[in-house]
Amino acid sequence: MPAIKYSRQREAIKNFLMTRHDHPTADVVYNAVRHDFPHISLGTVYRNLTLLADLGEISRLRVGDGVDHFDADTSPHYHFVCNCCQQVSDLEMDSLPVLDALNEMDVDGKLIVGHVTYFYGTCGDCRKEEAH
Amino acid sequence: MPAIKYSRQREAIKNFLMTRHDHPTADVVYNAVRHDFPHISLGTVYRNLTLLADLGEISRLRVGDGVDHFDADTSPHYHFVCNCCQQVSDLEMDSLPVLDALNEMDVDGKLIVGHVTYFYGTCGDCRKEEAH
């Protein structure tokens, strides 16, 4: 396990992510950080997002659209994906203890240690659009 | 919406999928169906898997490993992904009404119509390996 050294690029990536609550993709992060680091490469963005996720400082969301999304808020909360505009957002909803209760449980010979749940539907903006 | 015509390849793809309970990837389907259709192309496999999924005859699982898995069993049931061997399997577990109860609900301005839940952990085989 090599030591981790500071890098201004990594700090900028994390700082940007902390200002956003819409769970941007690597490409969005890249284009944003490029304002401060015009020569930063997409590879560096990916490397740092992966490193930060491995360190547990951010989380990686795989909501099923084929692209990874990233979230600087690592506290437990649910995510919502709009079927209409594909936007990913946080769900202001209490945690569901039923799901967590399954952790450490043996179901069918399998030891459950975690789960991932995403909710799908129509977001507020798209519902207004539909109302027209 | 164009009409749908029968194709022997599509039938073979669906038939193969119905014999398997391990949620194969497109590539696995391709290699299997190739025994009967040596000249079938991967593109055809992808087109048919997508069509069958759109028709609701099979379901597409995106468990977060970057590859799509397919399941001919479209009845509601949960899936389990082994962190160790990456195998995807069915979970013999009753449905969790808490999750379904959220359908049609308005949470935070968002209309929930569905959800996806995957469980992660160690499967039976890998637990035996670990016991050594």
Next chain:
DNA sequence: CTTTTTGCAAAACCTTTGCACAACC
């Protein structure tokens, strides 16, 4: 005969990686 599907190959897309150089400590 018209429409849909196929095979093939190329492209698209997202992500990872090798390497020489720069940054960090």
Next chain:
DNA sequence: GGTTGTGCAAAGGTTTTGCAAAAAG
């Protein structure tokens, strides 16, 4: 100075697509 991170470009892996030929109805 030794180690880690970066930029660049190339490669990797999965999935989609354009097109002429084949199959379906």
